[in-house]
Amino acid sequence: MRADDADAQVAAYLRQHETKGLLRFITCGSVDDGKSTLIGRLLHDTKRLFDDQLRALEADSRRHGTQGDAIDFALLVDGLAAEREQGITIDVAYRYFDTDARKFIVADCPGHEQYTRNMATGASTADVAVVLVDARKGVLAQTRRHSYIVSLLGIRHVLLAVNKMDLVGYDQAVFDAIVASYGDLAAQLGIAQVQAVPLSALQGDNMTSASAATPWYPGPSLLGWLETVEVAPPPRQDGFRLPVQWVNRPHQDFRGFAGTVAAGVVAVGDEVVVLPSGRRSTVARIVTADGDLAEAGEGRAITLALSDEVDASRGDVIAAAGDPPEVADQFAAHLLWMGDERLLPGRPYLLQVGARTVGASVTEIKHKVDVNTQEHLAAKHLELNEVAYCNLHLDQPIAFEPYARNHALGGFILVDRQSNATVAAGTLDFALRRAGNIHWQHLDVDKAARARIKHQQPRCLWFTGLSGAGKSTIANLVEKKLLAMGQHTYLLDGDNIRHGLNKDLGFTDEDRVENIRRVAEVARLMTDAGLIVLVSFISPFRAERDMARSLFAPGEFLEVFVDTPLAVAEARDVKGLYAKARRGELRNFTGIDSPYEAPEAPELRLDTGVEAPARLADQVVAALGLG
Known part of the structure; x- marks a missing residue:
């Protein structure tokens, strides 16, 4: 062969591998269904292991393996020491391999229920789900849970891998029964495209080619299906959507908005609208790393330069002016709770959708879902790994589309404001119509005018501490002193409010959150x-006190921590509540069987063990700059 011909063949081979498609898929299902073994076998049988990797696998199999002298393919994926010791998958393990037909990124997801949130992370970017079922056990609870999350995250293609067929004698009746059972589940979940394959990942049956052990099965091998499944979404007629990720301003003569096109096509000269502001302009340039384009479509990373100086920032959406997405601040949404602490309606979180971050709270849990039966259950809170249908309220409007139509504008996460941990993943379903019909009404008389006529600066003094700490006593003294100084005040006391505004609330964590939300x-x-309003509430949770603070202007909210040790507060026990709580007659009592989270940086800390109430009241008045 001539050198030129060889070079041409090499170049053609490289071009083929540069242009072949990429498929992202997950393996999921119940624990010990063989997910890691399946991936390890795929890597081995597609000849994607180097000699040193194979030697290391053989050595690890002798040391950690479960297959005697044979190779334990699961060890290729179970990389954590804890995984190898326990023989389970804990974290999501990502592996890359390719064949002549396709490139693949596979996420091996843990099967244990406690790691369901890790499974959701792996599923969030997948095109296909490989759901494994142990042929000896059939469809289990975790199979149903993972399948529900697969449907929730919009994965349209599922391969049902009925594994360990060698342990049931490759019995077709067993396979058919599992396929029928999963078919019923898929129909309930709206998963329309399911391909079932009988497998033995350990023995290699139907992994990369048809197995002689299953002559009754006429379908594709697992790898054959992965190589040929068509995952491109159906053609959409959506208008142009560009979530802004970055405002590109390299010099004073250029200002562009960078992002990846989430839907539609944009061309130079098109009229666009920036949301949620509603400002309009036209596209002047479409800039890319390879030069300017006349038009750009879905999936393309671009920078848009507009004809007008419009105000747009990270998190905004630039869309086709003739077909814009909706803008709203209240939604119905599906939610998977991933936090160790339970979800409480009314508690403030941060919601991230695309590049936009806004304040949010779950206003109502419509129902949670029993993943075994798909039954809708009443719930006041959510525990780790539970899924529910909820109402969301945001503190700012966002541009959105239902997740089923646009993943980029309809998928979100909730973030804990204090720890910055991701505590939930969800999908927006539709806007609650009342959200778009409620607007701020302009009032000519504002807070400044009301304050001027009273000759004072409005403030909120938030007294927090244990029951019996002395909050109400000190707050009452402060109000008397302020009244004597000619100040206009009002005292909101926890017990008094529960006789009226909050008389429908109990003392569960959920009711405590709503109690503080209302009074705030x-x-x-x-x-x-x-x-000048004085609030005297136990308010045991930092998150709700932070929420209350967020409602006020800087410097307007003063957190006053009435710091009294539990033993001292209990010794006072003016109302006899601690004694009842100790006897078990009073549930959810702060300091006994319900926690109190002390303020970390209050504006004032009042030590009732050192100073008398009157002296402490003087300190509060002094903090207001009034004497």
Whole structure:
């Protein structure tokens, strides 16, 4: 062969591998269904292991393996020491391999229920799900749970891998029964495309080619299906959508908006709208690393330069002016709770959708879902790995589309405000219509005018501490001193409020969150009226006190920690509540069987063990700069 011909063949081979498609898929199912073994076998049988990797696998199999002298393919994927010791998958393990037909990225997801959140992470970017079922056990609870998450995250193609067929004698009746059972589940979940394959990942049956052990099975091998499954979404007629990831300003003569096109096509000269502001302009340039383009379509990373100086920033959406997405601040949404601490309606979180971050809270749990039966169950809170249908409220409107239509504008996560940990993943379903119909009404008389006529600065004094700490006593003294100084005040006391506004609330964690949310909103209205409002509530949770603070202008909210040790507060026990709690007659009592989270950086800390209430009240008045 001539050198030129050889070079041409090499070049053609490289071009073929540069242009072949990429498929992302996950393996999921119940524990010990053989997910790691399946991936290890795929890597081995597709000749994607180097000699040193194979030697290391053989050595690891002798040391950690479960197959005697044979290779334990699961060890290729179970990389954590804890995984090898226990023989389970804990974290999501990603592996890359390719064949002549396709490139693959596979995520091996853990099967244990406690690691369901890790499985959701792996599924969030997948095109295909390989759901494994142990032929001896059939469809289990975790199979149903993972399949529900697969459907929730919009994965349209599922391969049902009925594994360990060698342990049931390759019995077709066993295979058919499992396929029928999973077919019923898939129909309930709306998974329309399911391909079932009888496998033995350990023995290699139907992994990369047809197995003689299953002559009754006429379908594709697992690898054959992965190489040929068509995962391109059906053609959409959506208008152009560009979530802004970055404002590109390299010099004073250029300002562009960078991002990846989430839907549609944009061309130079097109009219676009920036959301949620609603400002309009036209596209002047479409800039890429390879030069300017006349037009760009879905999946292309671009920078848009507009004809007008419009205000757009990270998290905004630039869309076709003639077909824009909706803008709303209240939604119905599906939610998978991933936090170790339970979800409480009303508690403030951060919601991230694309590049936009806004404040959010779950206002109502419509129902949670029993993943075994798909039954809708009433719930007041969510525990780790539970899924539910909820109502969400955001503190700012966002541009969105239902997740089923646009993953980029409809998928979100919730983030804990204090730890910055991701505590939930979800999908937006539709906007609650009332959200778009409610607008701020302009009022000519504002807070500043109301404060001027009272000759004072509005403030919120938030007294927090254990029951019996002395909050109400000190707050009452402070109000008397302020009244004597001619100040206009109002005292909101926890017990008094529960006789009226909050008389429908109990003392569960969920009710405590709602208790504080309501009184915080009332306190905000009172400061808007120009008053100095004193709030005396146990308010045991930092998250709700932080939420209350967020409602006020900087410097307007003063957290006053009435710091009294539990033993001292209990010794006072003016109302006899601690004694009842100790006897088990009073449930969810702060300090006994419900926690109190002390403030970390209050504006004032009052030590009732050192100073008398009157002296402490003087300290509060002094903090207001009034004497």
